Structures are given as C-alpha cells and as structure tokens.
Amino acid sequence: MNENIEQDLQKQLRKEAIRRNWNLFRQSKLGMIGLYIVIFFLFLALLQPFLFITGIWNKGVYDPVVGYEAIKDTLLVVECPKEYPTEKYESMKDCPGPGELNVKRLYLAPGVEVGDYYETFIQPAPPSSRHLLGTDSLGRDVFSQIMEGSQVAFVLGLLSATLGVGISTILGTIAAFFGGRVDAYLMRQSDLILMLPSLPLLFIISAFAELKVWHLAIVLGVLGGLGGSVITIKSQALQVKVKPFVDSARITGGSRWRIMFSHVLPNVAPLALLFMVFSVTGAIASESVLSFLGLLNIDMSWGIMIYLSQTDGFIFSGLEFWWLILPAGLAVTLLAGGFYLVGRGLDDVFNPRLRKR
Amino acid sequence: MSKEVLSVKNLNMHYETLSGDVHAVKDVSFSVKEGESFGLVGESGCGKTSVAMSLLQLQADNAKISSGSIQLDGVELVGMNESELRKVRWDGISIVFQGAMNAWNPVVKVGEQIREAIREHYPEKSKAENTEKIESLFKMVGLDAAVIDRFPHELSGGMKQRAIIALALSCDPKVVIADEPTTALDVVIQDQILNEIKKVQQLLGLSLIYISHDIAVIAEMTDQMAVMYAGSIVEIGPTEKVFSTPKHAYTRLLLESTPSVVGEKKKLRSLDGEPPSLINEIIGCSFSPRCPDPSSDCENPIKEMGLVEIEPGHFADNCCVDCG
Amino acid sequence: MKKNVIEVKNLEKYYEVSGGFFSRNKDIVKAVDDISFEIPFGESLGLVGQSGCGKTTTARALCLLDPKTGGDVKFYNNETENMQNIDNLEDEELKKFRRNIQMIFQDPYESLNPRWTIKDIILEPLNIHNIGDLQDREEAVVEILKTVGLTPASNYLPRYPHELSGGQRQRVSIARTLIMKPKFVVCDEPTSMLDVSIRISIMDLMLNLAKDLEVSYLYITHDLAVARYMCNRIAVMFNGKIVEIAETEELLNNPIHPYTKRLISSIPVPDPSYDRKVYDVNYDELDAIIAKHGTDNPMVDIGNEHYISTHDVKGLI
Ligand SMILES: Nc1ncnc2c1ncn2[C@@H]1O[C@H](COP(=O)(O)OP(=O)(O)OP(=O)(O)O)[C@@H](O)[C@H]1O
Ligand SMILES: Nc1ncnc2c1ncn2[C@@H]1O[C@H](COP(=O)(O)OP(=O)(O)OP(=O)(O)O)[C@@H](O)[C@H]1O
Ligand code: SF4
Ligand SMILES: [Mg+2]
Numbered sequence: 001m002n003e004n005i006e007q008d009l010q011k012q013l014r015k016e017a018i019r020r021n022w023n024l025f026r027q028s029k030l031g032m033i034g035l036y037i038v039i040f041f042l043f044l045a046l047l048q049p050f051l052f053i054t055g056i057w058n059k060g061v062y063d064p065v066v067g068y069e070a071i072k073d074t075l076l077v078v079e080c081p082k083e084y085p086t087e088k089y090e091s092m093k094d095c096p097g098p099g100e101l102n103v104k105r106l107y108l109a110p111g112v113e114v115g116d117y118y119e120t121f122i123q124p125a126p127p128s129s130r131h132l133l134g135t136d137s138l139g140r141d142v143f144s145q146i147m148e149g150s151q152v153a154f155v156l157g158l159l160s161a162t163l164g165v166g167i168s169t170i171l172g173t174i175a176a177f178f179g180g181r182v183d184a185y186l187m188r189q190s191d192l193i194l195m196l197p198s199l200p201l202l203f204i205i206s207a208f209a210e211l212k213v214w215h216l217a218i219v220l221g222v223l224g225g226l227g228g229s230v231i232t233i234k235s236q237a238l239q240v241k242v243k244p245f246v247d248s249a250r251i252t253g254g255s256r257w258r259i260m261f262s263h264v265l266p267n268v269a270p271l272a273l274l275f276m277v278f279s280v281t282g283a284i285a286s287e288s289v290l291s292f293l294g295l296l297n298i299d300m301s302w303g304i305m306i307y308l309s310q311t312d313g314f315i316f317s318g319l320e321f322w323w324l325i326l327p328a329g330l331a332v333t334l335l336a337g338g339f340y341l342v343g344r345g346l347d348d349v350f351n352p353r354l355r356k357r
Numbered sequence: 358m359s360k361e362v363l364s365v366k367n368l369n370m371h372y373e374t375l376s377g378d379v380h381a382v383k384d385v386s387f388s389v390k391e392g393e394s395f396g397l398v399g400e401s402g403c404g405k406t407s408v409a410m411s412l413l414q415l416q417a418d419n420a421k422i423s424s425g426s427i428q429l430d431g432v433e434l435v436g437m438n439e440s441e442l443r444k445v446r447w448d449g450i451s452i453v454f455q456g457a458m459n460a461w462n463p464v465v466k467v468g469e470q471i472r473e474a475i476r477e478h479y480p481e482k483s484k485a486e487n488t489e490k491i492e493s494l495f496k497m498v499g500l501d502a503a504v505i506d507r508f509p510h511e512l513s514g515g516m517k518q519r520a521i522i523a524l525a526l527s528c529d530p531k532v533v534i535a536d537e538p539t540t541a542l543d544v545v546i547q548d549q550i551l552n553e554i555k556k557v558q559q560l561l562g563l564s565l566i567y568i569s570h571d572i573a574v575i576a577e578m579t580d581q582m583a584v585m586y587a588g589s590i591v592e593i594g595p596t597e598k599v600f601s602t603p604k605h606a607y608t609r610l611l612l613e614s615t616p617s618v619v620g621e622k623k624k625l626r627s628l629d630g631e632p633p634s635l636i637n638e639i640i641g642c643s644f645s646p647r648c649p650d651p652s653s654d655c656e657n658p659i660k661e662m663g664l665v666e667i668e669p670g671h672f673a674d675n676c677c678v679d680c681g
Numbered sequence: 682m683k684k685n686v687i688e689v690k691n692l693e694k695y696y697e698v699s700g701g702f703f704s705r706n707k708d709i710v711k712a713v714d715d716i717s718f719e720i721p722f723g724e725s726l727g728l729v730g731q732s733g734c735g736k737t738t739t740a741r742a743l744c745l746l747d748p749k750t751g752g753d754v755k756f757y758n759n760e761t762e763n764m765q766n767i768d769n770l771e772d773e774e775l776k777k778f779r780r781n782i783q784m785i786f787q788d789p790y791e792s793l794n795p796r797w798t799i800k801d802i803i804l805e806p807l808n809i810h811n812i813g814d815l816q817d818r819e820e821a822v823v824e825i826l827k828t829v830g831l832t833p834a835s836n837y838l839p840r841y842p843h844e845l846s847g848g849q850r851q852r853v854s855i856a857r858t859l860i861m862k863p864k865f866v867v868c869d870e871p872t873s874m875l876d877v878s879i880r881i882s883i884m885d886l887m888l889n890l891a892k893d894l895e896v897s898y899l900y901i902t903h904d905l906a907v908a909r910y911m912c913n914r915i916a917v918m919f920n921g922k923i924v925e926i927a928e929t930e931e932l933l934n935n936p937i938h939p940y941t942k943r944l945i946s947s948i949p950v951p952d953p954s955y956d957r958k959v960y961d962v963n964y965d966e967l968d969a970i971i972a973k974h975g976t977d978n979p980m981v982d983i984g985n986e987h988y989i990s991t992h993d994v995k996g997l998i
C-alpha cells in the first residue's frame with residue numbers, strides 16, 4: 001500500500017521536475033530557437049530512411065551517393081561572336097543565351113554543326129519539383145544528400161561529445177579527488193592538448209590513416225576529453241568535494257571510491273552535460289573543415305558536398321549554382337549554431353545564479 | 358511631540374512570477390517619527406525586505422506597487438520618476454542592505470566606494486571635504502581612519518559591516534533602514550554593531566527602521582515595532598507594550614520561542630509548519646493553519662480583517678483581538 | 682562514577698598558513714590549542730565562543746575528518762567497556778567507531794546531496810555498514826522519519842532535498858545521523874541557519890531524542906542562550922583554548938573568566954525593560970596574559986565542578 005503511494009508520488013515528482021526544468025528552458029528564447037533547429041535537422045535525418053522504406057523515393061534515383069537522374073534538354077548550337085555588341089548578343093555574357101549551346105564546348109563531339117540541335121543532360125540541374133534542391137554535378141539529389149549529411153552530423157556530434165565528456169568527467173573527478181601526482185599529470189596533459197592546435201593534428205592523422213566518420217568521432221572525442229574540459233570539471237569537482245554532504249559521508253565511513261562515484265560525479269554531471277552539448281558544435285564544424293579539405297574518407301556529408309562543389313569548380317561561379325553550396329553551408333552553420341543555442345538554454349536551467357525568479 | 362518623518366499608508370506590493378503573483382506586502386501602514394526607531398520583525402519570507410525596498414523604490418524588476426502611499430516629510434514617493442527618486446535616496450532615506458557586507462566591490466578601496474556615493478549626491482564637495490567626512494563617519498562607527506585605504510578583503514566581517522553603516526550615513530539621511538545588519542555576524546560583533554548603531558542614531562537624531570527576525574534584538578533596539586506575518590502587519594505598537602501585552606497569537610509565539618540567558622530557564626514553545634504561500638489569496642486569519650491555540654471563531658472568514666486599536670497606540674489584527 | 686562517552690586530553694590542531702603572497706615562510710595558526718574535556722553518557726556539552734575560536738576545528742578533529750596535531754581522544758568501546766584511543770584504529774575498529782560518532786552540520790542546504798532522494802540519503806549509512814537486509818533497511822528509514830517528525834514517510838522518501846524547507850532538511854540530517862544509533866553526535870551550529878520560528882522545534886527534537894536514545898551531544902554554538910537551552914554543561918572557548926567550563930546555570934550565574942562575562946553580556950535579551958550591561962574586555966590584553974602563561978595551563982576546580990583556566994585565577998579569585 002505504502003509502496004504504491006511512494007511510487008505514485010515519485011512519478012508525480014519526476015513529472016513536476018521535468019515540467020519545472022522545461023519551463024525554465026522555455027524562458028530562454030535562444031535555447032528554444034536552437035531546439036527548433038536541432039529538431040528540424042533531426043526530422044530531416046529521420047525522414048530520408050522513411051522515404052526510402054515507404055518507396056516514396058526510389059533508391060536508384062534518390063540515393064545520396066549512387067543515385068542518378070538527369071534532365072534531358074535539347075539545345076541549339078551557336079557560335080559566339082568575337083566582338084560585342086552584335087545584333088543578337090549585347091555582351092559576352094549573353095552568349096550562349098537560354099536554350100543555346102556554344103559550339104566550342106562541343107569540341108569532343110565531332111560532327112555537330114552550328115545551327116544543329118543537340119541533346120544533352122543538365123548536370124547539375126537547378127531545383128525542380130522532382131528535386132527540391134536540384135542535383136549535383138553527378139546527377140544526385142541534393143536534398144537527399146542534405147538529409148544524409150544530417151545523419152552523419154548527429155552520429156558524429158553525439159558520439160564524439162559523449163566520448164569526450166565521459167573521459168573528461170572521469171579524469172576531472174579523479175584529478176580533484178586524488179590530487180598530488182595524478183592531478184599534476186592530468187593537468188599537464190590537458191595543458192599540452194590545449195596547446196596543440198587540433199586541426200593541424202587532424203591533418204597529420206588523416207595523412208597516415210583513412211579517417212571514417214566514427215574514426216573521426218573517436219579522435220575528436222579523445223582530444224576533447226583530454227583537453228581543457230578536464231580542468232573545468234576538476235574545479236567543479238573540487239567545489240563539490242568540500243561540501244558538508246561529502247564530509248557527512250566520510251564520517252559515516254564511506255570509502256573514497258564510493259564518495260567519488262556516488263556523491264561527486266552526479267554533482268558534476270550537469271556541467272558535463274552542458275559541455276557535451278557545446279562540443280557537438282565543435283565536432284560538426286571540424287568535420288566540415290576536414291571534409292572540405294578532402295581529408296576524410298566519407299561517402300557523403302555536408303562537408304563533402306561543399307568539397308565536391310569546390311573540386312568541380314562551382315564554388316567560385318557566384319550564385320549560379322547556389323544549390324550546390326548554400327544548402328550544405330547553411331546546414332552546417334545552422335545545426336552547429338543550433339546545438340550551441342541549446343547549450344545556452346540549458347545553462348539557464350543548470351546555473352541557478354543566472355535564473356530569474 | 359516630534360513630527361512624523363515617514364508615513365506609509367496601505368502599501369500593497371507584489372512580484373510577478375511564472376507561477377503567479379507573489380503578494381509580499383499587503384496593506385501595510387505605519388509611520389516613523391523623528392529620532393525614533395521602528396522595528397519590523399517576522400520570519401523569513403514574510404516580506405520585511407520587500408517593505409524596505411518599496412520604501413526606497415528599489416524593488417526588483419518584477420515587483421509592482423499596486424496601491425498605497427509612502428510619504429517622506431510630506432513628499433509622496435510612489436509615482437516619482439527615477440531622477441527625483443535618486444535625489445531622495447541616500448540623503449532622504451538610505452539603507453543597510455541585507456547581506457550588504459558581501460556586496461563591496463572587491464577591487465576598489467572602501468573609502469573610495471564611499472566617496473563615490475557622496476560624489477553622486479554632492480558633486481560640489483571637494484575631495485578633502487569628503488575625506489574628512491568619511492573619517493568622521495568611520496570614527497562614529499568605531500573604525501580606524503586607516504580603513505579608508507583598505508580593500509574589502511582586508512577587513513573582517515564586523516569591520517565590513519561597520520563600513521556599510523558608514524556608507525549608509527554618508528549623505529546625512531533622515532531615515533536609515535537597517536535590514537538584518539547583524540544576521541551573519543557573531544554574537545560579540547553583533548553586540549558591538551548594535552551599540553554603534555544606537556550611538557550613531559542618538560548622535561545624529563536619525564529615524565531608524567530596524568529589520569530583524571530576532572525579537573531579542575528588536576526588544577533592545579526599538580521604540581515602536583511591528584510584527585509581520587505573510588505580508589501583513591499583524592500587530593504594531595510601542596515595543597514595551599507589544600512585549601508586555603502581546604495580543605496576536607503569532608506575536609505571543611514569537612515571544613515564547615526566544616531563549617534568553619537571563620531569568621528562569623523556561624520551556625520554550627515551538628512553531629511548526631510553514632508560512633502560507635503568498636500567491637493564493639488568504640481568507641480569514643493567515644496564521645490559523647499553524648496557530649497552536651485557535652479559538653472557535655478564528656476561522657470565521659466573514660470577520661473583517663484589519664488592525665484595531667487595543668490600547669493607545671497598540672494595534673492588533675482584528676481576527677485575533679478576542680482570542681488570547 | 683559517571684561513565685564517559687568521550688574523553689579529550691590536550692587536543693591540538695595547528696594549521697600552516699603561508700605568510701603572504703610572496704613570502705615563503707609559513708605561519709602556524711593554533712586553531713585548537715591544548716583543550717581537554719569529557720562528556721558523560723546522556724549528557725551534552727556546549728562549546729561556545731566567538732567566530733574563529735576553533736569550535737569547528739575541534740569538531741572535525743573529533744570526527745576524524747581532519748587529522749589532529751596532538752593530544753588524545755578516547756572513545757567508549759561497547760565491547761571491551763573501556764575507553765579506547767581513536768588513533769591508529771584498524772579498519773574493522775574504525776568502522777565500529779564510525780557507527781558510534783556522527784556529526785550534524787550547520788548548513789541544511791549543503792549537508793544533503795542535492796542529487797539524491799531523501800530515502801537514499803538516509804539509507805546511505807546502513808548501506809555503507811551493510812546493516813540488515815534491504816527490507817530491514819527500508820523499514821528503519823520509515824521508522825526514523827517518524828521519529829524526527831516527518832510523517833507520513835512515503836510523502837518524503839522520493840523527494841529531493843531542494844523540495845523541502847530548511848527545517849525539514851535539518852530533520853532529515855538528524856534522521857540520517859541517528860539511524861545508526863550513535864552514542865555521540867557532534868552538532869556544529871545545527872540551528873543557526875534556520876528561521877527562528879523553527880529553531881525551537883529542532884532543538885526540542887534533539888533534546889527528546891537525546892533522552893530517548895541516550896545520545897550525548899557536543900553542541901557548538903556562539904549563542905549562549907541556545908547553549909543554555911540545549912546543554913548540561915558549557916565550555917567557553919577563546920582563541921583555541923577552553924577558558925571556563927561548568928554546569929550551565931552555574932556558568933551563567935557565576936561567570937569568573939572575563940571572556941565568559943563578555944560573552945554572556947553580549948547576548949540580547951528579549952525584554953525591552955531589561956537593561957543589559959555591557960562588560961567589555963580588551964582582547965589584546967587578554968591574549969597577552971594567556972600567551973605569557975604558555976600552553977601549560979591545567980584547569981582548576983573552584984567548586985561545583987566549575988573549572989577555569991589558571992592564567993587569570995590569580996588575579997580574579
Ligand atoms: N524578486 C522577487 N520575485 C518574486 N518573489 C520574490 C522576489 N523577492 C522576494 N520574493 C518573495 O517575496 C516574499 C517576501 O520576501 P522578502 O525578501 O521581503 O522576505 P524577508 O521577510 O525579507 O525574508 P528574510 O528574512 O529571509 O530576508 C518571499 O516569499 C520571497 O520568496
Ligand atoms: N583549513 C584551514 N587552514 C588554515 N587555517 C584554518 C583552517 N580552518 C580553520 N582555520 C583557522 O582556524 C581558526 C579556527 O577556525 P574554526 O573554523 O574552528 O572556528 P569556529 O570557532 O568554528 O568559528 P565559526 O563560529 O566562525 O564557525 C580560525 O582562525 C581559522 O582561520
Ligand atoms: S485569529 Fe485565531 S487562529 Fe488566528 S492567530 Fe489568532 S488565535 Fe490563532
Ligand atoms: Mg529580508
């Protein structure tokens with residue numbers, strides 16, 4: 001009987017606590033914007049498999065890596081004049097006009113004369129109702145690539161953040177608890193890693209090994225975990241360690257490990273969670289930079305999309321091929337920023353001193 | 358008879374919060390005469406600081422004074438704009454904030470911080486004049502003149518608190534509010550500070566509003582006192598009268614729950630339960646859920662609440678005048 | 682002859698503090714300087730004195746939270762029925778000692794782990810010492826909550842500390858302390874952070890429990906009025922030394938040491954008609970007198986088990 005009351009109350013209290021924290025979070029406008037952004041990309045990430053499974057999208061057409069579809073078009077072959085303006089063209093950039101093709105581009109197709117009609121495929125193709133964000137230079141659907149990219153971003157971000165924060169929480173707590181040499185060693189190590197510029201380090205690693213997504217997640221996680229966050233977590237743990245409830249456990253006879261794991265760790269956890277959310281931002285950004293530089297062995301990601309548009313020479317073509325650059329660039333910025341904003345919102349929940357009544 | 362310096366009438370103030378309006382000051386009226394000290398006592402959260410902050414119009418951003426009047430020397434403070442208020446603050450009414458001794462800016466010398474406050478109000482005074490003033494203030498509160506050039510962390514808690522009192526006196530206010538000036542301090546230091554405050558008050562003829570949760574301190578420091586419970590004043594009158602013939606059950610409980618080193622050792626009464634939430638409207642006697650000896654008609658909600666005079670100058674909440 | 686639960690002889694605790702920011706030499710702070718007292722079963726001793734006089738330091742040394750610099754602390758051992766020195770206790774014996782001594786802290790907001798439920802907090806000592814099976818433990822928790830006046834227990838067990846008021850938290854601290862049925866509890870200003878209105882109920886609770894469970898307290902406070910309410914005897918501490926120790930009423934009615942007089946005279950009296958006389962002492966002079974005498978100052982009994990330290994006796998009796 002009593003048990004039931006207790007459990008009911010427990011459930012009710014937990015619900016209340018969640019509601020209270022949610023209300024606090026909701027007050028932070030930035031946090032909410034971030035949350036909407038993250039949810040939006042999560043939705044995109046989940047939408048793609050759904051579309052494939054239900055058969056709404058055909059794998060052959062829409063697969064972000066091996067899919068292919070090109071739009072057939074018939075163009076009039078023209079020869080551009082040497083001097084402008086002419087009757088037909090005002091200046092150089094008006095030739096070839098719409099529906100026309102410069103004969104010079106056809107030097108590999110002998111036998112085609114000026115005035116002929118030439119059948120060709122448009123790659124990259126601009127957005128259309130079949131391809132909401134157009135296709136890339138290989139005829140692959142950009143929207144599908146964006147979705148694939150969000151999956152990669154989430155997996156990478158969360159994996160590396162969890163790993164990193166796990167490492168730094170445990171090391172930080174140990175440093176705070178055992179002090180002395182253990183502490184000194186861990187602190188020097190994290191100083192060292194803080195000083196190492198991480199991008200060049202990643203370049204070197206990628207030169208020796210083929211980096212896949214989860215390799216990158218581990219490398220980023222370990223680097224983040226051994227780095228500066230250990231110091232912050234340690235200082236938090238030091239504060240917890242001198243609290244009376246820890247003394248109280250000591251008087252009762254609790255062992256060091258017990259105190260560390262059941263009293264100190266849970267009390268640094270909120271800070272760790274905060275770190276985790278912020279480090280997702282870093283991981284997503286690092287991935288794009290590395291991909292953009294062609295240092296990762298990944299089939300598809302937002303960074304790869306930008307990389308491809310660059311190697312194919314579209315990145316400097318102004319906004320003519322915007323769908324190759326803008327969606328991927330925006331996605332990286334938005335999601336990385338979104339996680340950052342969520343972190344800001346969580347900060348309001350965890351840091352009572354910032355709390356408004 | 359000395360004249361009234363401060364008069365508060367039917368003051369109502371609430372905080373707007375996520376979970377509803379917190380009515381921290383309900384229909385509070387009292388007045389303070391020249392050179393008199395007035396005590397405000399009550400348990401934590403009953404609204405003492407809220408009253409003090411309203412008097413200075415320094416309440417938090419989410420606080421709203423919904424009605425009432427506060428007159429300082431006949432000048433109405435409610436509704437004044439910020440620049441008018443700034444003139445009144447510090448040289449009209451000043452305050453020793455609760456926990457203020459921890460509010461010193463740690464990187465500026467104590468004397469400099471007081472000088473800044475004076476400069477704000479009397480820009481025409483010279484530096485030498487100000488220094489002289491501060492030295493005399495420090496002497497008044499029992500501090501060495503050398504403290505002027507010290508940083509806050511170089512001072513003990515008691516010294517910091519004395520300096521805060523000097524700061525509150527720096528612009529020659531008519532009324533000084535002291536919000537729990539000794540709460541965080543040791544008994545011996547508390548004793549010294551109380552003596553200092555008493556001395557300064559007599560010397561300068563100040564009106565003092567002394568806020569405390571400790572009824573023993575109120576007994577020593579004040580001529581008039583008010584007992585606050587859940588945002589309202591439940592009993593008000595001359596301190597001796599309130600102590601000798603307490604009328605409200607809450608006042609009696611406060612008196613009977615304070616240990617003393619003199620007199621017979623007596624059994625103390627304890628007060629259980631918690632104060633009511635200030636969000637919901639309270640109908641009838643606000644103390645009734647915790648009252649140890651309610652009489653039969655106490656819970657009758659129809660009875661008009663409000664203070665009634667039970668002897669000259671001594672008022673108690675209507676609900677409780679016949680209970681004791 | 683009364684049996685003592687704890688005997689403290691010449692307890693010392695020194696701290697090394699660095700002289701200044703740039704200086705390398707260390708100063709020594711004698712936070713507790715050669716104090717002795719004993720507490721009989723079922724009685725409580727009040728330790729009063731100004732801030733910084735070494736009360737908390739004494740408490741922490743007795744509870745083995747910080748190592749002492751010197752002196753002997755002997756604790757009653759149930760099994761051998763003898764007083765046992767608490768230095769160099771072996772693992773098993775240390776554990777037994779830990780079951781018999783507990784501490785209640787000043788700040789009810791900091792002395793309970795904010796991430797644990799009340800149930801886990803009170804269960805912890807039983808878990809650490811592995812007492813009884815799971816069901817026994819849960820029953821014990823419900824029982825002790827009833828004892829400290831938190832009923833119905835099911836209403837409190839799943840809550841977190843921040844969901845309770847200050848007084849309720851301090852009750853939880855007391856429950857946690859008493860669940861091991863200790864013989865001796867050190868209370869470091871357990872009510873000073875609480876609201877006046879609930880102080881008395883916490884003090885009454887502790888008094889009743891002392892009677893029912895035969896617990897002895899070392900009750901630390903700077904308020905003599907509180908000490909009077911709580912303790913049989915009072916020890917007055919000044920600058921790391923005990924200067925006077927006597928039965929409560931004897932001490933209040935017949936204080937000898939100037940510091941004791943000062944302390945008593947500084948307590949405000951809840952009676953507007955009472956004219957409190959302030960007895961002022963020059964601390965520097967007092968310090969000098971004590972320093973001249975060195976640390977070798979056995980207390981003398983002036984009758985009625987009223988002890989004062991010898992340094993002033995000459996001039997004062
Ligand atoms: N800015 C604020 N927003 C919302 N509620 C507030 C705010 N400030 C105070 N309160 C609430 O108003 C009530 C009165 O608070 P106040 O600080 O005036 O009490 P107090 O009597 O000074 O208590 P204490 O003795 O603890 O200083 C309390 O319930 C408090 O929680
Ligand atoms: N860890 C420490 N290192 C150096 N000095 C210390 C340390 N802890 C305490 N002290 C010093 O020892 C002296 C006694 O301190 P203690 O905390 O025991 O005083 P207390 O009587 O409990 O005071 P309060 O009433 O303020 O709690 C003080 O002068 C203090 O500065
Ligand atoms: S009116 Fe009644 S219930 Fe209220 S305080 Fe007085 S006696 Fe108690
Ligand atoms: Mg206040």
Ligand SMILES: [Mg+2]
Pocket residue numbers: 736737738869
């Ligand atoms: Mg202490």
